Amino acid sequence: MEQAPIISFKHVSKVYSNGTVGLKDIDFSIPKGQFLVVVGLSGSGKSTLMRTINRMHEVTEGEVYVENEAVSAYKGRSLRTLRRRIGMIFQNFNLINRSSVEKNVLSGRVSYYPTWKSVMGLFSAEDKQKVVTSLNRVNMAEKIYARADELSGGQQQRVAIARTLMQDPKIILADEPIASLDPLTTKTVMDILKRLNQEDGLTVIVNLHSVELAREYADRIVGLRAGELVYDEPISAVTEADLNKIYQAI
Numbered sequence: 001m002e003q004a005p006i007i008s009f010k011h012v013s014k015v016y017s018n019g020t021v022g023l024k025d026i027d028f029s030i031p032k033g034q035f036l037v038v039v040g041l042s043g044s045g046k047s048t049l050m051r052t053i054n055r056m057h058e059v060t061e062g063e064v065y066v067e068n069e070a071v072s073a074y075k076g077r078s079l080r081t082l083r084r085r086i087g088m089i090f091q092n093f094n095l096i097n098r099s100s101v102e103k104n105v106l107s108g109r110v111s112y113y114p115t116w117k118s119v120m121g122l123f124s125a126e127d128k129q130k131v132v133t134s135l136n137r138v139n140m141a142e143k144i145y146a147r148a149d150e151l152s153g154g155q156q157q158r159v160a161i162a163r164t165l166m167q168d169p170k171i172i173l174a175d176e177p178i179a180s181l182d183p184l185t186t187k188t189v190m191d192i193l194k195r196l197n198q199e200d201g202l203t204v205i206v207n208l209h210s211v212e213l214a215r216e217y218a219d220r221i222v223g224l225r226a227g228e229l230v231y232d233e234p235i236s237a238v239t240e241a242d243l244n245k246i247y248q249a250i
C-alpha cells in the first residue's frame, strides 16, 4: 500500500522579485519514507523547489503541505518547529570552521532551547551524549574534538549530517550534497543518506546533477526544466534515454 504523503505541492509557482520564474505550477506529492532525487539542468529550479518546503523561499502561488499542514500558515515559533522537523544539508557543508566538531553538531540542537541557553553553551548532558550517538551514525565519533576546518570535505559533510540528526528530523533535504566531493567520498555520503532513509524511515530529498547517482540511490526521480516538472517516474521505470532527455538543453 502506498504511504500517505508527507509533502505535497499543490499548484506551486514561484516568481522571484526580479521577475525570474523559479517554479511553474508544480503539483505532486512525496510519500513518507521515500528517497526522492530531483534532477535537472543548472537553473531549472531544484534549489527553489527544496527551499519552499521549509519556507526558506516563499511561494507566489499555490501551497506546500508538510504532514497535511500548509507551510504558509506557520509563523514565528511554529515556523521554528516546522524547520526542526526538516533537516537541510548543503553543497558547502555550512559548518562553523573554527569550532570543534562537537560544537558544530550541538548547534543542530539549538532550536530546542530558548536563545539564552544555547548562546551560553548550556547544553544538557543528554544532548552531549546525543552528539556522540549522531557522530557514530556517520562514523565520525573519533573526530569529536577536531576543528571543523581540519576535516576533509567528505568528513565535513558527515558532520553536517550528524548536526542535522540532532534535530530528530522527519525529512532531510540535501541540496547537491556531493557536488564538491570525490567519487569515493560521494559514495560514503550517499550511502549514509540511504541508510538513514532505510533504517530510520526518514524521507530524503536530494538534488543531484549526476544521472548515475540518481539511478543508483533513488526510489523515484523527478525532473525539472525551466521551473516545470517534466518527468516523474519510479526508479523501476526510469530509462537512460529519459534522463538524457531531461539533461538536454532547451
Ligand SMILES: Nc1ncnc2c1ncn2[C@@H]1O[C@H](COP(=O)(O)OP(=O)(O)OP(=O)(O)O)[C@@H](O)[C@H]1O
Pocket: 016, 017, 018, 020, 021, 022, 040, 041, 042, 043, 044, 045, 046, 047, 048, 049
Ligand atoms: N534569489 C533569487 N532571485 C532571483 N532569481 C533567482 C534567485 N534564486 C534563484 N533564482 C533563479 O531561479 C531559477 C531557478 O534557480 P535554482 O537555484 O532553483 O535552480 P537549480 O536547479 O537549483 O540550479 P543549480 O543546479 O545551479 O543549483 C534560475 O533562473 C535562477 O537564476
